[in-house]
Amino acid sequence: MKATGIVRRIDELGRVVIPKEIRRTLRIREGDPLELFTDRDELMLKKYSPIASVDRFAEGTAKSLSEQSGLLAAIADSDTVLAAAGTGKKALMGRALSEKVIEILASRRSYYASRAEGGEVFPVTAEGESFAAEVVVPIVAGGDCLGAVILLAAEEGAVLDGAAMKLARLTADIIAGQFE
Secondary structure: OOOOOOOOOOOOOOOOOOOHHHHHHOOOOOOOOEEEEEEOOEEEEEEOOOHHHHHHHHHHHHHHHHHHHOOEEEEEEOOEEEEEEOOOHHHOOOOEEOHHHHHHHHHOOOEEEEHHHOOOOOOOEOOOOOOOEEEEEEEEEOOEEEEEEEEEEOOOOOOOOHHHHHHHHHHHHHHHHOOO
16 A cells, blocks of 8 residues: 555545545546445545456456457456457556546447448557447446446458447346346
């Protein structure tokens, strides 16, 4: 654990303010759930990710999705790629999502784009490369957006058909069903 040197007081309602610099660094936004841990006289806060609790399921799901579609497949929570399978998975694993993907998750709407069709294809991760075609489908359970199912094609001229979107939507529904 790293000391920040920042001290905050608890108000009469038991609230404490997390400084803006720390929220920005840890990518904590308004409304994000936090998990509390105690260890003797220490209190720790961690950004809560329900999908991270089923990481083995996410790994198996990404692998199956990649095998069935022949594409690079990824499962992400609201901030980070948790599992990826297919050619190029190392470029995604454990990386923070790009602001554009986070916007898509906030809108709770699926996104499809292909450069070959003149669509806007953007990087999936904050420091990543963009691909020739992509499908991003939010995972929504109980009204909350928990993450996304992502399918990517690297080959120039690639166009993902409706089957890829349906497969991603089905996968997102199956994952969401684990939390309802």
